[in-house]
Amino acid sequence: MRIRGWFVVIALAVGSVGCSSIEPWVKPYDRENLADPIMAFTRAPISQDFLDHVFESREGSRGATGGGGGGCGCN
């Protein structure tokens, strides 16, 4: 587990050196739709947490229910 973790960090660091010259293809001034509250993966964490709990306690599957990112990308 420790080795795998280091590998991920190295891979990302090395990857980002080569990729720092990639220009963002969605410009900051084009983020209007992504910044719209309806585009959030989870609009109400309190409700989503409850439903995730309902499913997890009735099913054999668990994990990988998160999702983030997007938004206005301001600042």
Added chain:
Amino acid sequence: MSSYLASTRVSRFFIKYLVVGATLAAALLPGARAGVLPEDRADLLYFRYDGGGVTINGPSMLVRKSIGEHVSVAANYYVDMVSSASVDVETSASPYDDERTQSSLSVDFLHGKSTYSLGYVNSDESDYQAKTMFASVSHDMFGDLTTISFAYKRGQNDVFRNVKIGGVKVNDPTFAEEMESKSFSVGISQIITKNLILSGQYEVITDEGFLRSPYRSVRFFIDPVSQGQQPEQYPNTRSSNAASIRAKYFLPYRAAIDTMYRFYTDTWGVIGHTGEVGYVHPLDNAKWGGSWIFEGRVRYYMQTNPADFYMDIFPRADFANFMARDKELATYNAITAGVGATYEFKIERFPWLTKGQINLRYDYMTVNYDDFRDARFSLGSFGVPPPEPFAPGTEPLYKLNANIIQFYVSAFF
């Protein structure tokens, strides 16, 4: 690959100095980057789950407040009031009521393009106490189009068993077990176009210790027409892998459609597929007044492989080292369809309230089991045998339907 990394000492020092280097660089450039903290909000939820003989209802309260420009704190208090006469309970015990209280506290710290989070969850019920700690880091990169995140969770749980002594429910003093859970997850979120965002996550969970229910029994054939019961026996480790991908797309007339798929597999042999599609439709300044958001969602869950040691009825007593009859580990499929409505408003008198929301959501869940039978047809209900008992193993397959209602109010400030 891992042995190469293990043997190369240079890699380890390299990473150590990357961290030192990054910290130095961050100190030299105050405010070179900045992300955004989550919104301040307070939510109060009332929920009710009704299905399969089980009723669970209760409140949940969440408050999130930012302190200064870099810190956001969130606290949640949640109570499950359970009234259970589930099919397992009906065939082996008496109905029970219980209450589970869960409180959690988390802190987010924003530094440049990274957010560091730390949290603690405490869950208490009469026969189960769970303490969980979690830590995560997320980082925006590539012009804020990409977000990567790592999370680690660790839980320490104490399992007890309730018995009735003189009509009073108490913990059995001879029974005290423990289990520990650890999870590691990696996530990446990518903006694809100005209307489309994709997100993927991979999570590994490892459980160790007492992993079964202290109350559940398996059944076995004594002879072709009669059955016996004995306590379940589970392995004391369980390791699982789950990978999910989700997408959300902005429709030109202002609405959003989203979809997700999750693949799950674990060392007990369980394989599960989860698929979901959702649609969000806002209606600003509707002719009949106000600002509304409507949502519809369909979720399909298929557990295509049961646990290796699961059987509805075993050929004989002590059939194997591990035996389970938890329908959660069976083969089944479930469809959940939900609709929700949100009314959004502002109050002139309270300018600090950026917006308020009243929300109502209803979900209907139906589950069809392929290898779990309704043993009430042979064992009866709460010790009362059925008028015309079925032979064990010939009972109809079990089906479960549940109604889930949520009513919640949110305030943004």
Added chain:
Amino acid sequence: MIQARTVKGLAKGLALAAAFVLPAFAASSSGPAPAFQLSGRGGKAIDLSQYRGQVVMINFWATWCGPCRQEMPLLEDIYKKYKPMGFTMLGVNVEPDSKAAEAWLAKQKPVSFPIAFDTESKVSKMYKVAGMPSTVFVDRKGNIRIMHKGYKPGDENIYLTQIRSMLKE
């Protein structure tokens, strides 16, 4: 004694960290501020060249951007204070629908400085806007001096320092 591998590791680490941090510097631009003509409020035409000789602070903003909204009243205060000294604030709204921005402005405390609508993002592209909000300081000769990305409470002090030094020229 500092070992060779320590120095090697440190150098590699700093180089990688720099990769994350250097792009922030790319935000400063220099040279003549690209000319543009856009429509303003009430359909009035706004041309950057009409402000030659004044210190101009161009602020790229949008109604959907939280920090932009937070910053607006402060920009109005700065405008009112320094206008008599040969300064102007010029807001450039980057939304495709100017009506939405006008409706939002109508609901706020009055904003008296000129606002132009860059509905086709032409000006945002010319100025290589790399964050929301973005603030460009143009001197009396029409040259870009500094480009500031984002807004956090306290940034107004950076703005005031920059404006005061440019006004003295």
